[in-house]
Amino acid sequence: RLQAAITAVGGFVPNNILDNTSLEKMVDTSDAWIISRTGIKERRIADADMATSDMAALSVKNLLDNSGVNPEDIELLILATSTPDHVLNPAAALVCEKAGLKNAWGFDLNAACSGFLYALSVGASFIESGKYSKVLVVGADKMSAIVNYEDRNTCVLFGDGAGAVLLGPGTEGAGLQDSFLKSDGHGAQFLSVPAGGSAHPASTATIEEKKHFVQQDGRTVFKNAINGMTAACKEILQRNSLAVADIDWIVPHQANMRIIQAVGEHLSVPIEKIKVNINRYGNTTAATLPLCLWDFHKDFKPGDKILLTAFGAGFTWGSSYLVW
């Protein structure tokens, strides 16, 4: 059967670095607390005039430059994001416009930190069906637009960025083999931006109550993230008759170094096999997985077996198994 392989990668992060020392001047925190509790040293912050579609388009342009693929050959773009430029209209259309994808159609997909994993599975199905041969899957988020920089519980965690992969028909067994994706709306109460949507439209009161910012019960999210990613990876391993030792690399969502370490321990995977760049970028939500693929793709050899896993608001979570 046709399989969807990742044939090119691209990424973009803003130049502006917000390090822990700068955060010490903004909220009651310390570099030592942030590093020991999260593993994050610095994160990137987009300028006011740079929206999510701008970062996404720059990651696509980087991919096209790296691969020499003609923008007019792209047939579909799926943008995973929780921070579209506007509530109405889809940011994917803006990305197609800004990146010169004249013949592509596109749509947004919102599954928070699991967005890229969901979008990868959806994009792959267009390749597997034989309908398309060039599909872009992008994860991009401008978390600084929805983070309250007076709330130390959340502002130290997040950053801005975008990553993109190109899917095409795989050769010699390469490609996405299987995905296990889950969602559970019971988790919505533990991590959300409560206002600005149809449940609580913007009003003076919602703004005064700071309900347009990310709010979370960090400990509950922490525990569920470890359990969800571990269970999803075990499910994928089991149903593909894989032992942990068969896996060359684990690329996990970058939310907290302690979450990543705990998932590694529960799976008995040595930390050397787990890709980590949270120290440099923080949690960029839908962008963490493609930014990792962009950062580390030179380490992957053809035939390498890779597990991707993510957990995010919703709750949403899952794992995908691919052969590079």
Ligand code: ACO
């Ligand atoms: N600096 C200093 N102290 C802090 C800070 C900070 N930045 N943030 C919290 N604290 C304090 C708390 O107020 C608390 O103090 P208290 O005991 O006096 O109340 C203390 O540190 C310990 O708080 P905990 O919540 O127990 O700290 P924990 O070790 O759980 O770390 C954290 C908190 C980092 C938020 C962790 O729970 C976490 O990473 N959770 C998961 C978050 C996550 O992944 N969210 C995003 C999912 S992504 C998406 O879908 C958008």
